[in-house]
Amino acid sequence: MRIGIVGTGHVGGTLARLFSKAGHEVVVANSRGPETLRGLTGELGGRVRAANAADAARFGDVVVVSVPFGRYADLPAEEMSGKTVIDTGNYYPERDGHHQDLDQDRTTSSELLQQRLSGARVVKAFNAMRWDHLRDFGRQSSAQRRYGIPVSGDDPGAKRQVADLVEQVGFEPVDAGSLAEGRRHQPGTEVYLADLTGAELHGRLGAR
Numbered sequence: 001m002r003i004g005i006v007g008t009g010h011v012g013g014t015l016a017r018l019f020s021k022a023g024h025e026v027v028v029a030n031s032r033g034p035e036t037l038r039g040l041t042g043e044l045g046g047r048v049r050a051a052n053a054a055d056a057a058r059f060g061d062v063v064v065v066s067v068p069f070g071r072y073a074d075l076p077a078e079e080m081s082g083k084t085v086i087d088t089g090n091y092y093p094e095r096d097g098h099h100q101d102l103d104q105d106r107t108t109s110s111e112l113l114q115q116r117l118s119g120a121r122v123v124k125a126f127n128a129m130r131w132d133h134l135r136d137f138g139r140q141s142s143a144q145r146r147y148g149i150p151v152s153g154d155d156p157g158a159k160r161q162v163a164d165l166v167e168q169v170g171f172e173p174v175d176a177g178s179l180a181e182g183r184r185h186q187p188g189t190e191v192y193l194a195d196l197t198g199a200e201l202h203g204r205l206g207a208r
């Protein structure tokens, strides 16, 4: 599969590593330009190249958005139209600036991203585990004990696509419901950064 990654920091860089290892073609982008990603592309080899954000978005059948919430307005929305978009993001007001509707839990950061990317199918995933655990825990999984990744979204086909990717990198996808229900795996919830197995996550979130 062709995967574009917009935001290639801790999480985006880790996903570039995991997805390319799983055999996917990956194009990565950040805000400073492709030349600043030479270290990463050199390390990860031929399946990963760097581009600007619009080209990475155009390239991907699936596009990962892994930027701070405060930068969502800068994303190339048109280029993501028709695509499955994985939102790894979390809202941290001290980092991102206060947003009243989020502070009062009237909506979620992923729903706001979906509004911004109205032609895309946004799925929230890979947001609830620390990046270094994401890097290491997939390969430490065994048939008996697989770490879980909550996946939420409104489009069943897009969710299945993302669940497949979660499995391919060694984790158990756990259906956490709609994009609005994605609030159940945001910062401040009991499952956030809790490093739960798939079975434990199912228990906390309610199996679907």
Ligand SMILES: NC(=O)c1ccc[n+]([C@@H]2O[C@H](COP(=O)([O-])OP(=O)(O)OC[C@H]3O[C@@H](n4cnc5c(N)ncnc54)[C@H](OP(=O)(O)O)[C@@H]3O)[C@@H](O)[C@H]2O)c1
Binding pocket: 006, 007, 008, 009, 010, 011, 012, 029, 030, 031, 032, 033, 053, 066, 067, 068, 069, 071, 074, 075, 088, 089, 090, 091, 126, 127, 128, 129, 130, 131, 132
């Ligand atoms: N760190 C974690 O353990 C963790 C775990 C789960 C979820 N998350 C969430 O995932 C998101 C990313 O976190 P992170 O820790 O990976 O952040 P990070 O290391 O600070 O990386 C952010 C990336 O976004 C890029 N970026 C910022 N604005 C951009 C724009 N307008 N266009 C394209 N790229 C842009 C940055 O590029 P430049 O450096 O060139 O500006 C950088 O590559 C956040 O919402 C975070 O809360 C983080």
